[in-house]
Amino acid sequence: MEHSSKQTSARLAVDLSAIRENYACLSRIASRAECAAVVKADAYGLGMEKVAATLADAVQTFFVAHPEEGKMLRAFLPKKRIFILHGFLPGYPEFMTMYNLIPVINSLEQLKGWRSFCQREGKEHPAALQFDTGMSRFGLSCKDLCDEAVIDFRPVLLLSHLACADCPEDIANTEQLRRFLNMTAAFPGVPRSLSASSGIFLGEKYHFDMVRPGIALYGLTPGYESNEFRLAIELEAQILQIRQLCSGDRIGYGLTYRAERSMRVATVGIGYADGIFRSFSEIGALWKDGIRLPIRGRISMDSLSVDVTALRSALLREGAWLSVIRSKQDLMRLADSVGTISYEVLTSLGYRFDRFYRG
Numbered sequence: 348m349e350h351s352s353k354q355t356s357a358r359l360a361v362d363l364s365a366i367r368e369n370y371a372c373l374s375r376i377a378s379r380a381e382c383a384a385v386v387k388a389d390a391y392g393l394g395m396e397k398v399a400a401t402l403a404d405a406v407q408t409f410f411v412a413h414p415e416e417g418k419m420l421r422a423f424l425p426k427k428r429i430f431i432l433h434g435f436l437p438g439y440p441e442f443m444t445m446y447n448l449i450p451v452i453n454s455l456e457q458l459k460g461w462r463s464f465c466q467r468e469g470k471e472h473p474a475a476l477q478f479d480t481g482m483s484r485f486g487l488s489c490k491d492l493c494d495e496a497v498i499d500f501r502p503v504l505l506l507s508h509l510a511c512a513d514c515p516e517d518i519a520n521t522e523q524l525r526r527f528l529n530m531t532a533a534f535p536g537v538p539r540s541l542s543a544s545s546g547i548f549l550g551e552k553y554h555f556d557m558v559r560p561g562i563a564l565y566g567l568t569p570g571y572e573s574n575e576f577r578l579a580i581e582l583e584a585q586i587l588q589i590r591q592l593c594s595g596d597r598i599g600y601g602l603t604y605r606a607e608r609s610m611r612v613a614t615v616g617i618g619y620a621d622g623i624f625r626s627f628s629e630i631g632a633l634w635k636d637g638i639r640l641p642i643r644g645r646i647s648m649d650s651l652s653v654d655v656t657a658l659r660s661a662l663l664r665e666g667a668w669l670s671v672i673r674s675k676q677d678l679m680r681l682a683d684s685v686g687t688i689s690y691e692v693l694t695s696l697g698y699r700f701d702r703f704y705r706g
């Protein structure tokens with residue numbers, strides 16, 4: 348990596364060619380279905396504008412969660428289809444037509460609001476309809492399907508979302524599939540979409556007409572072991588100071604770590620405000636040239652300390668870059684340290700460090 352353009356002691360490299368390759372791989376696996384791209388939450392923290400531009404040649408359909416995200420995405424992609432997973436916000440259906448966005452209608456109330464809006468406008472604006480097939484989160488329930496607002500409605504897409512797709516053996520998957528087939532039977536000919544990333548690996552039955560991967564675009568495939576997908580990020584941070592400790596010296600807030608011998612410690616410019624969870628203290632490590640550098644003491648807001656005794660002195664200088672996340676395993680370890688998932692790590696990565704784009 349070249350020099351940072353931003354004056355920060357941490358930098359995130361985003362590999363756009365990895366995203367393109369991951370997308371190609373997903374399209375191949377779900378070959379009979381259209382492969383859309385989910386770029387909500389600033390493309391899971393990787394930067395929506397760059398990710399959208401990277402995928403624009405291959406992808407026709409994008410998904411975001413908030414209407415505001417759709418408005419931003421529309422500015423980068425004037426011609427693509429953009430679905431808004433949350434639908435329109437209560438009282439603001441015109442926001443959808445203003446930016447040419449397609450709401451995912453999630454409740455009867457939203458559906459009624461949308462239909463009266465379309466009536467006022469004298470035009471059937473496109474909308475998708477979501478069904479709840481088991482998560483009790485978004486979408487119409489079975490009993491809603493008898494409502495007259497539903498009966499003659501013609502959505503452009505029918506969707507639902509799997510709760511346990513990262514556990515291929517879970518019977519909840521087949522149960523949700525069964526319900527989805529039942530619920531969508533009332534809309535013959537309307538395209539259907541059930542699977543996000545993990546669902547794609549459950550097999551063709553789960554692909555329908557469109558799949559909606561998010562995390563797999565960025566290289567992570569929960570519930571599915573694969574080397575075909577490449578992690579699209581690399582996070583590095585800089586050594587800001589190096590010190591020699593004597594046996595008995597302590598490190599960090601609470602003085603929780605005590606040196607058992609003389610050691611060299613580097614203070615590195617990345618902390619929990621950048622998404623390196625404080626509970627990663629003592630468990631985690633940074634890396635340089637394949638050498639593991641254990642984190643010692645508590646992680647601070649803007650810095651952490653690593654044991655660099657094992658590093659050759661030639662590599663040890665203020666300003667040297669150390670790897671924080673360079674592989675899926677690093678990312679999973681960080682997630683495991685707080686009992687969370689890769690999604691939360693990615694979307695927790697801070698916004699104050701420099702973001703680079705390669706490929």
Ligand SMILES: *Cc1c(COP(=O)(O)O)cnc(C)c1O
Pocket residue numbers: 385387432507508542543544545559560561562563
């Ligand atoms: C976030 C989201 C996706 C993408 O999920 P991944 O697991 O990241 O692939 C797809 N569909 C819906 C409804 C979502 O909320």
